[in-house]
Amino acid sequence: MGCGYMGFSSAYYVSLFAVVILLFIPYLGVKVGLEVLFGIIVPYLAFITFFTGVIRRILTWARTPVPYRIPTTCGQNKTLPWVKRTIRDKFENPESVWYVIGRMFMEVFFFRSLFRNMRMELRPWQKYPEGGKLIYWSNKWLWIGALAFHYMFLVVLLRHLRLFMETSPSWVNFIERIDGFFILYSPTVYFSGIILVVSTVYLLLRRMYDTKVRYISLASDYFPLFLILGIGITGIIMRYFFRVDMVAVKELTLGLATFHPVIPDGIGVLFYIHLFLVCILFAYFPFSKLMHMPGVFFSVTRNMTANNRWVRHVNPWEYTPKLFSYMEQEDLYRKQMKKAGIPLEKDIDIEE
Amino acid sequence: MASVPKPVELIQIESKPPDRPWMDNKAVLKEGTYCNAALPKWLEILDYPYPRRWSVTDDDWNLPENWKEIFLKAFEDRLNRFRSFRLFMDVCVRCGACADKCHYFIGGGDPKNMPVLRAELLRSIYRRYFTTAGKMFGRLAGARDLTEDVLKELFYYLYQCSECRRCSVFCPYGIDMAEMTILGRELLSSVGINIEWIMASVGSCYTTGSHIGAPPHAFKDTVDFFCDECEDITGIRPNPGFNRKGAEILFVAPSGDYFADPGTYNFMGYLLLFEYLGLDYTLSGYAAEGGNFGYFGSHEMGKRLNYKIYSEARRLGVKWILGGECGHMWRVINQYMDTWNGPADFLEEPVSPITGTKFENSAATKMVHICEFTADLIKHGKLHLDKSRNDHIIPTFHDSCNPARAFGFFEEPRYIIQNVCNNFYEMPRDTIREQTFCCGSGSGLNADENLELRMRGGLPRANAVRYVHEKYGVNHLSCICAVDRAVFPALMEYWVPGVDVTGVHEMVANALVFPGETERKTDLRLRPLKEFESEETDED
Numbered sequence: 001m002g003c004g005y006m007g008f009s010s011a012y013y014v015s016l017f018a019v020v021i022l023l024f025i026p027y028l029g030v031k032v033g034l035e036v037l038f039g040i041i042v043p044y045l046a047f048i049t050f051f052t053g054v055i056r057r058i059l060t061w062a063r064t065p066v067p068y069r070i071p072t073t074c075g076q077n078k079t080l081p082w083v084k085r086t087i088r089d090k091f092e093n094p095e096s097v098w099y100v101i102g103r104m105f106m107e108v109f110f111f112r113s114l115f116r117n118m119r120m121e122l123r124p125w126q127k128y129p130e131g132g133k134l135i136y137w138s139n140k141w142l143w144i145g146a147l148a149f150h151y152m153f154l155v156v157l158l159r160h161l162r163l164f165m166e167t168s169p170s171w172v173n174f175i176e177r178i179d180g181f182f183i184l185y186s187p188t189v190y191f192s193g194i195i196l197v198v199s200t201v202y203l204l205l206r207r208m209y210d211t212k213v214r215y216i217s218l219a220s221d222y223f224p225l226f227l228i229l230g231i232g233i234t235g236i237i238m239r240y241f242f243r244v245d246m247v248a249v250k251e252l253t254l255g256l257a258t259f260h261p262v263i264p265d266g267i268g269v270l271f272y273i274h275l276f277l278v279c280i281l282f283a284y285f286p287f288s289k290l291m292h293m294p295g296v297f298f299s300v301t302r303n304m305t306a307n308n309r310w311v312r313h314v315n316p317w318e319y320t321p322k323l324f325s326y327m328e329q330e331d332l333y334r335k336q337m338k339k340a341g342i343p344l345e346k347d348i349d350i351e352e
Numbered sequence: 353m354a355s356v357p358k359p360v361e362l363i364q365i366e367s368k369p370p371d372r373p374w375m376d377n378k379a380v381l382k383e384g385t386y387c388n389a390a391l392p393k394w395l396e397i398l399d400y401p402y403p404r405r406w407s408v409t410d411d412d413w414n415l416p417e418n419w420k421e422i423f424l425k426a427f428e429d430r431l432n433r434f435r436s437f438r439l440f441m442d443v444c445v446r447c448g449a450c451a452d453k454c455h456y457f458i459g460g461g462d463p464k465n466m467p468v469l470r471a472e473l474l475r476s477i478y479r480r481y482f483t484t485a486g487k488m489f490g491r492l493a494g495a496r497d498l499t500e501d502v503l504k505e506l507f508y509y510l511y512q513c514s515e516c517r518r519c520s521v522f523c524p525y526g527i528d529m530a531e532m533t534i535l536g537r538e539l540l541s542s543v544g545i546n547i548e549w550i551m552a553s554v555g556s557c558y559t560t561g562s563h564i565g566a567p568p569h570a571f572k573d574t575v576d577f578f579c580d581e582c583e584d585i586t587g588i589r590p591n592p593g594f595n596r597k598g599a600e601i602l603f604v605a606p607s608g609d610y611f612a613d614p615g616t617y618n619f620m621g622y623l624l625l626f627e628y629l630g631l632d633y634t635l636s637g638y639a640a641e642g643g644n645f646g647y648f649g650s651h652e653m654g655k656r657l658n659y660k661i662y663s664e665a666r667r668l669g670v671k672w673i674l675g676g677e678c679g680h681m682w683r684v685i686n687q688y689m690d691t692w693n694g695p696a697d698f699l700e701e702p703v704s705p706i707t708g709t710k711f712e713n714s715a716a717t718k719m720v721h722i723c724e725f726t727a728d729l730i731k732h733g734k735l736h737l738d739k740s741r742n743d744h745i746i747p748t749f750h751d752s753c754n755p756a757r758a759f760g761f762f763e764e765p766r767y768i769i770q771n772v773c774n775n776f777y778e779m780p781r782d783t784i785r786e787q788t789f790c791c792g793s794g795s796g797l798n799a800d801e802n803l804e805l806r807m808r809g810g811l812p813r814a815n816a817v818r819y820v821h822e823k824y825g826v827n828h829l830s831c832i833c834a835v836d837r838a839v840f841p842a843l844m845e846y847w848v849p850g851v852d853v854t855g856v857h858e859m860v861a862n863a864l865v866f867p868g869e870t871e872r873k874t875d876l877r878l879r880p881l882k883e884f885e886s887e888e889t890d891e892d
Contacts, residue, residue: 009373014492057442064435067651070687070758072520072528074786077760079713080728084763092786093760107524113449114524118782120452122365127822130359130847134458134815136782142449146524213448215369216469218494220485221446287485292525295443300436301526306760310715313691317433321652322399323659324558326638326667332559333567340569342595342637 012208015222019230019277026276030269038272039252040261046279053286054294061298067315069308072301093306100305107302111150114143145206149199153228155179155192156235163250164257187239197232200225220288227281234274244268356384356804359847363811367461374469375476375496379505381408384804385460387511387797390546394555398653402544408507413500419543420498424481426542430535431482437535440527441478444471450519450529455790456512459808467519467529470509474536477502507545510536512805514794515648515680516753521786533795537649546649550796553645557657561640562607568595568637574610575635578620582627585878587870590623593634595668600632600705602665605676606643608834609855615837617876618855622676625726625857628735628864629706633674639664642681643834647688648796655692658684661719662693672702673719677855679794679833682721682761683754690717707732723764723832726860730771736865741872742773743882745859748817748826749778750840751788752833760786765832765856772863777824783816791831793839806839807846814847821848830854 026038075089094100106112118136125133158175162168180188204225207217238244248264249271255262285291297303305311330337330345338350356362370377392403406414416422431438451466452458463469472494479486479495486495496502515530540546553563560567566574572594583589593599605622609615626633639660647654665673675685690696699718702711709728711720729735749769755761762785769776783789792810793802820826829840829851840853862875873884 011373011492061435061439061442064431064438065433066435067433068688068691070436070528070531072517072526072757073760074521074757075760076762077713079724079761079764080709080711080731082731083727083767089760107526111524113522113526114447116522116787117449120458122363122367122458128815128818130363130818132363132815133819134812136780142447146447210448211368212451212463212466213446215374215463216446216448216451216466216472218446219492220494287483289443289445292443292445295439296525298435298439299443299526300439301520301528301531308686308690309713309717309719312695312716315691318691321656323656323663326660326664329559329561329568329638333569336567336569337595337637340572342568342572343597 009214009217011217011219012222015219015226018219018223019226022227022277022280023230023273026272027269030272035263035267035272038276039263039267040256042276042279043256044261046283050282050285053283054291057286057291058294058298061295065316066300066304067317069304069306069313070300071304071306073306077306095305095307097305100303104297104303108296111143111147113302114146115140117142142206145199145202148195149203152192152196152199156190156196156232159190159192163253166254187243189240193232193236193239197229197236200229200232204229224281224284224288224290227277227284231274231277231281234270234277238268238270238274242268242270244271356807356846359807362459362804362807365459365461367457367463369463374464374472375491378501379464379508381504381508382804385512385802385808386508386805387547387549387799387802390548390551394548394551395544395546397555398551398558400541400544400546400551404544406544413504413545415500415503415543415545419503423498423503423539423543424477426539427477428482430538431478434531434535436528436531440471440532441475441482443525444468444475444527445525446472447524449522449524450527453519453522454513454529455516455518455792455812456514456805456809459792459811460512460805462512464505464509465512467513467523467527470513471527471529471532473502473506473509474532503540503543503545506536507540510540511547511797512809514753514790514792514797514809516790516794517757518753518787518789521757530795534647534649534651538651541650547796547799549799549802550645550648553796554653554657557607557641557645561637562611563641563643563645564607564611566607566610566640568640571610571635571637571640575619575623578610578616578623581876582620582624585874585876586624586866586872587868588624588627588866590627592623592626593632595636595638596634597668598670599634599668600671601634602639602661602668602670602673603633603635603676604639604642604661604673606678606681606834607641608643608678608838609676612838614841614853614858614877615834615855617858617861618677618837620876621855621857621859621861622722624861624864624866628866629729631705634668634670636664636668638667642676642678644680644684645796647680647684651688654684654688658689659693661689662696662699665696665718666698671700672714673699674702674722674725675719676722677832677834677857679752679754679835681834683758685717685719686759689719704728706734721761721764723761723768723856726857727764727767730768735860737772737860737863738865739772739774739863740883741862741875741881742859743775744875744879744885745773745828745854745862746775746777746824746826747773747828747830747854747859748820749776749784750791750813750817750829750831750833750836751784751786752831752836753788753790753794755832756786756788761832765830768856768860769830772859775824777820777826779816779820783812789813789816791833791836791839792843794835798835798839803842807843810839810843811847814843817844817851818848821851826851828852828854830856830859832856 075092395403
């Protein structure tokens with residue numbers, strides 16, 4: 001397969017190329033007057049695809065049985081009352097639903113497991129006869145990058161809610177005020193968008209230049225990153241450089257939300273590109289790794305109580321396989337067992 | 353057997369992946385890093401499909417004609433039966449957090465041993481045959497055809513995973529390679545691909561009683577021998593019950609503990625402790641194996657072997673079950689036993705006959721870990737212990753994978769160790785407890801022909817032992833797992849010569865002071881105790 005100068009795989013180029021094509025589609029479309037398609041039909045289709053797809057996938061997971069209770073335990077199990085257990089142990093080896101909720105909360109909101117991340121290094125170490133020493137460095141960059149990416153994505157998403165409501169709720173205004181508080185400029189600069197783009201670039205560069213991560217990366221890893229980068233950058237351009245008519249945009253988005261879609265005049269093509277990429281992201285979501293978002297809630301190694309020893313877990317499809325009974329074993333070895341003085345179920349006399 | 357390179361050579365690890373995409377790099381099955389194919393006789397005993405003679409080095413593995421169909425059908429079946437499997441196929445984002453957490457990757461550098469990529473070997477097939485995107489876009493969607501080469505690759509790497517779950521600790525979605533490895537090995541079994549080391553052990557466990565193939569009378573004979581040994585060393589002769597009906601407790605140990613040193617010393621440790629307590633217990637020649645070798649590669653086979661324990665407890669009419677020091681055994685007892693073969697409503701909630709402690713945490717399984725049992729005894733001051741008898745031992749403690757990450761059993765063994773010896777040192781933080789490293793030979797991979805892989809996989813553990821060996825003079829690696837006790841001696845000899853391996857209850861028995869015992873000059877291994885060391889030298 002074609003490998004580029006940096007050894008990037010075709011996955012990288014194909015994804016980049018795909019996103020570039022996706023930029024041009026609405027551009028050309030709007031040029032030939034297909035605003036209705038790109039402003040109304042595609043958004044609705046994307047929305048429908050997103051919801052039906054996500055729900056279908058979630059139902060598939062939910063319908064698949066959980067035969068065994070297999071939490072990954074990262075702390076001391078509940079045991080004898082005097083055995084020391086820290087609060088950390090209780091969350092990471094949860095004995096009850098409340099602690100499971102706590103564990104999931106930490107996982108979903110703080111990426112607890114990713115926080116553990118570290119980097120292994122094998123160093124030459126002449127003091128050891130074998131000449132090498134393994135060192136484990138704390139490595140929080142991925143955790144920071146992922147946290148920044150996800151939270152900023154969330155903030156951006158919430159901020160956009162104002163476009164779909166007549167009057168934006170006070171909490172959306174509040175988020176906006178915080179978001180715009182730090183950089184004094186007119187128009188108000190939202191740091192969320194900037195950090196979103198920066199963290200996406202970080203995740204992308206990591207994928208491109210960390211040889212291990214590059215080796216495992218598929219087109220479906222690069223594609224969403226390029227797509228989100230495209231969305232972020234078009235959004236930023238629209239807001240700070242080539243401003244679109246926000247009143248018209250809101251007319252359109254509100255029309256979509258209230259099911260009275262309209263295409264107002266004078267919205268720049270940039271908006272349609274931005275909207276189209278968002279639509280692609282939504283439509284792509286249910287068929288991709290982005291499903292990790294609902295998926296994390298289903299992770300059986302995290303969302304199960306570690307109480308196996310005192311609360312029975314039932315497997316709905318458990319069946320009885322072929323078994324080997326005690327009597328079968330006794331039948332095989334009765335004579336020798338008798339000689340060895342082992343009690344038998346079916347006693348026999350053996351000749352001396 | 354392939355010769356293993358010297359440590360100084362083996363530690364030169366190239367971990368930079370090749371430039372070509374991984375799907376283009378056909379797996380090279382390197383001698384010394386795979387296990388031999390299973391002989392047909394075991395498959396016949398166990399009713400496994402497609403028993404036949406084949407060899408890993410053969411070009412033609414002699415697969416059933418419609419192997420692909422069988423394999424994919426088995427795949428679909430697992431997707432429908434295990435939420436874990438389906439979810440783990442769907443949600444990985446390939447962030448790479450797991451990559452350098454696997455001991456086989458750390459010690460071997462083969463990029464397909466990064467858990468994420470090992471899982472991708474399966475996911476690529478999942479996408480190709482079970483997802484729309486994969487069917488439509490093929491390779492672009494990370495999908496690939498199932499071919500014989502792919503099957504061989506799966507075999508190679510699914511038997512380079514010891515199901516230790518370390519990756520699942522670090523995965524932001526808790527994706528568990530162990531789960532996928534077990535299921536992946538089930539898929540391989542469905543087309544007749546199994547390894548000899550596992551199948552021989554399973555076949556022996558199934559009929560004769562234990563993985564070493566010792567039938568009941570041979571087991572009893574071995575135990576009698578241990579009793580002689582105990583008597584010689586301590587003047588006390590243990591008197592264990594054997595298939596004895598009406599005993600209060602059924603004791604089940606991993607057979608590794610009555611098979612070879614140093615496990616045998618641990619078994620003597622159990623016997624002496626029980627004798628000290630006057631415990632009303634019995635061993636069984638039917639439930640003679642705690643270690644569950646079936647579970648390494650099949651849920652069903654795990655259940656078939658595990659069945660014997662409850663079944664025997666019922667037949668003998670005991671009140672509850674006590675289990676020895678063993679890793680996978682305790683994963684099974686903790687996370688599967690009740691679901692597979694319970695409810696154990698014919699047993700009573702375990703109560704220590706010595707201290708009266710109710711083991712409420714095992715109210716359902718009715719099975720108590722010997723370390724909880726002993727820790728409780730020590731806590732209640734029921735054992736007269738002379739720590740100094742272990743002064744020649746400077747131990748560190750290895751958390752075995754399964755008690756660590758599928759149970760959370762950290763404090764009890766440490767509590768015991770600290771009460772039976774004076775010099776205990778922990779290995780570095782990143783290598784113990786839930787972050788512990790595998791011995792390198794777990795889940796059925798401790799075959800002799802697999803030695804290079806085992807030494808590579810054991811590097812992270814051994815390197816941490818090296819650290820405490822140099823810094824504190826640690827000379828014993830203690831553990832609560834029979835596989836550990838079986839494989840660590842070779843690993844230590846290779847990477848950290850001068851470090852011995854010991855079970856926890858061997859140290860308990862060393863320290864245990866019996867009323868009316870003969871003067872103890874040696875430990876259970878007939879090594880002189882510290883205060884008699886000089887005397888020994890004089891005699892020499």
